[in-house]
Amino acid sequence: MSQPLKRQVVELPERLEAQIASLAEKTGRSRSVIVSDAVDTYVNNQLRWLTDMDAAVLNAKEGQSYEGDDVLDWLSSWSSDTEKGRPQPSKR
Structure with missing residues (x-):
């Protein structure tokens, strides 16, 4: 079951937009899906890192x-x- 989508406006450097467009063309995926997957991966990694750092600080204490x-x-x-x-x- 897919989640409802909410439109977001994101400003990207031209170089990154060109790379996303190139990846979309080569993979047959939409630019929207590529950006969504990239943001999802980044946010999950950052949240995981922060959670683990909080646990490490507590362990050290x-x-x-x-x-x-x-x-x-x-x-x-x-x-x-x-x-x-x-x-x-x-x-x-």
Whole structure:
């Protein structure tokens, strides 16, 4: 079931508009769908990042910490077919 759509006016640099038009032509998708998908991905990633940062700050306040390499490995797996779960806190 698709969600109702609401029209938004977005001003884009000419270079980006040209890239969107090119992608639309090459993929057979509408410019509207391409922009909607891009905004959806961006907003979801930003909200996820902010939520995870809030949790990390809370964990730090509670004395929990994570190994930097574990965190970087986890972050680099995002949006892949093999996305990893959040690392476990380090033992102190």
